[in-house]
Amino acid sequence: MRASILLVAAFVAVAAALPMQSHPTCRPPKNEWANGELVLSPRPHEYLNVEDLPDSFTWGNVNGVNYLSERRNQHGPESYCGSCWDVATTNAVSDRIAILRKNAYPPVVLSAQVVLNCGYGGSCGGGSASGVYEALNKYGLPDETCQAYAGDIAQACKDVNICETCGSSGCTAISNFTMYYVSEYGTVRGADKMKAEIFARGPISCGIDATAALEAYTGGVFSEFSVLPIINHEISVVGWGTNGSTSYWIVRNSWGSFYGEDGFFRIKMGGDNLAIETDCSWGVPTLTKPSTAAPKVAAPVPVPAPAAKTPAELGLYHDLSRPGVRIDRTASRQMNIVSPQPFEFLSVGDLPASFDWSNVNNTNYLPSPRNQHIPQYCGSCWAHATTSALSARYFIANNAQGIPFNLSPQILINCVTANQTQGCNGGDPLAAYAWIAVNGIHDDTGTWYEAKNLPCTDYYKCHTCEPSGKCNAVPNCLNFGVAQFGEIVGEAAMKAEIFARGPVAVTIAVTTDLINYTGGVFHDTTGAIGDDHSVMLTGWGVDNSGTPYWTIVNSWGTYWGETGAARIVRGVNNLGIESQGAQWATPRL
CATH class of the missing domain: 3.90.70.10 (Cysteine proteinases)
Structure with missing residues (x-):
């Protein structure tokens, strides 16, 4: 007992x-x-003291x-x-x-x-x-x-x-x-x-x-x-x-x-x-397939391959009837500029022939690439370009210290309505920065990208879910802000802004050739200029043939273009890249 x-x-x-x-x-x-x-090889504890x-x-x-x-x-x-x-x-x-x-x-x-x-x-x-x-x-x-x-x-x-x-x-x-x-x-x-x-x-x-x-x-x-x-x-x-x-x-x-x-x-x-x-x-x-990987299983009966179609023919990446940028250029658009802009104190002669924030002294300052079109099609390029550029500028301001992050484009889709902005039906990049300046924005660990219009509530700004299945708004999400924001045009002003403060969002036209782009310096010959699409502009350079170009990062996945990026001929307003507006914002630190 x-x-x-x-x-x-x-x-x-x-x-x-x-x-x-x-x-x-x-x-x-x-x-x-x-x-x-x-x-297959010695483990570190076997050779390190x-x-x-x-x-x-x-x-x-x-x-x-x-x-x-x-x-x-x-x-x-x-x-x-x-x-x-x-x-x-x-x-x-x-x-x-x-x-x-x-x-x-x-x-x-x-x-x-x-x-x-x-x-x-x-x-x-x-x-x-x-x-x-x-x-x-x-x-x-x-x-x-x-x-x-x-x-x-x-x-x-x-x-x-x-x-x-x-x-x-x-x-x-x-x-x-x-x-x-x-x-x-x-x-x-x-x-x-x-x-x-x-x-x-x-x-x-x-x-x-x-x-x-x-x-x-x-x-x-x-x-x-x-x-x-x-x-x-x-x-x-x-x-x-x-x-x-x-x-x-x-x-x-x-x-x-x-x-x-x-x-x-x-x-x-x-x-x-x-x-x-x-x-x-x-x-x-x-980065290469190991010999132990499973082989691809061949089709049991040979089937004639259908004629290959281009991405544009398949209706991929961009719906030409649904522009992702909506800007009322007759309206007064809000800006907040309180200090001299880089083009006011930097001349073209002060800038290097090539420069890109993806590699500054062997350091990458850009966030991971995005795909606006999964899990369904959504014309939210304006939200992706602005949040990606601002995310990069925060990393630049922090001297590449700390953990990189992506600010949430979904919050902007949910909440921005100024200047004809309509979520997945397109929007104004400058209106996105104006909204962040007033409200702040969180990273995407509290608001996942869902590629659809959702309510602008505290829950859809930052939330998490419990084992019970109940999901709740989170009050203490990291909040990031904008100190000032504006828009510039022209090659010289764009280069000065990028070099001094970081990537910008830029508006371009989209053509079938751009949709089908796979690499090299892109040069549109149709003369297209329009408010179709917004991308992050990260730098510039000159190729081996002497052709000057801009480097853009798109939001169509890493399988598009050059691992999600493209080079577009510079100095001739190709696709309207130098005339339709480059939107910038500085982090509120």
Whole structure:
């Protein structure tokens, strides 16, 4: 009897020491590999001495350069999704791709939605990071401009749900997109081995016991004692540091930038850390298809190929009957200019022959590319060009420090109405900046791009969803503003503005040849000038034949043009690029 009482008392004591959990399980306590680890080269802990590693290190700042991909929020857009295993892993591999590519433009953010669509390791009900790494080795993944995150709105694993673009009449599978792979993968456990792996090859994905206290975290070095932590969540560990005598891990979560320390948390190293050091995974990215990848299955019966149609003939990228820019040029358009503009103090002779914010002293200042036409067609170029240019200017103002982000074009679609702006039916880029100047804007971890007109409410400005299925507005979203904004025309003024302060949004005409563009310096011969489309203008240059050009970044996905960008002949007002207006805004810091 006494033994029974002691046993019950011990059980109660242990139960009392267990952390209180409110987070549902979105990954199993242990990752299992279907066919074992795939290790082809020495692992870092086998050749690095942990004593030689620095006391502090993060891929968010390596000699002043950030290699981390943007923060994300798994819990939306309209319902809760337990995809931590997916988002944490694709983020970690995206970081490693940036390291592999030496942070070259464009930044690659792997599509977490393709993982859900194809069931590569799980679903919104939970899954395993191992399944993502195995799929990356066997099948590969595209970037997010092929398939945007939609959470539990998962589709069948077919071509159109792996990479698509949408026109006015529906969505079409894309074939000329880039796949990214991993050549090997495996497990790492223990602080010393984790540090070696992170230092040598990049961030890793790890399991953790997400307790109620961790969910309530707002800052500082977190620690929580647990007799028996049970892993139920996946995060990515991007580095480590010290705070006095306490060493800690630097961790990126997938609960939005409004969680913790701008989407991150720090947790004690070596104990009282909810099992974060017990089950981590890694993958080595490659830009070429590994020999272990699954071969393409040939059609059993030869079928004559239909005559190839151009994107314009297929109705892709741009509906010529539905301009994405709506500007009433007879109306008075609001501007707020309170300081001298660069063209007033910089002359053309002061500027270099070539300049682009995608590569300034080997540093890229541009955000990841976007696709305005998924999951359905939406004439929101005006919202994408303005938010992309302003996002870049924030990164420039911060000297490329911190984590890059994309401001939310969806908020502008929902809320801007000035000067004939009509959301997915087109809008005025200058009206977008005027709205931000008054209201501010959040990044897209609280307002996912859904390519449709939604109400302009607090909920649709920033929200997240709970395990119960209930979604709520978030009051503490990061808010970004505009200090001043205006519009300029002409090559000299545009070059001065870009060089001094950053990219601008610019209005151009769209022709069938531009829709079908695949590379080189584009030169329209039709004389088209009009308010059709808005793009981000990032710089200029001269090609090998001596032809001057502008560099634009479009919002039609990385499979269009030159990885989502194009060069347009400069100095002759091609497509109206130098006469229809370049809209600029400065960050409110």
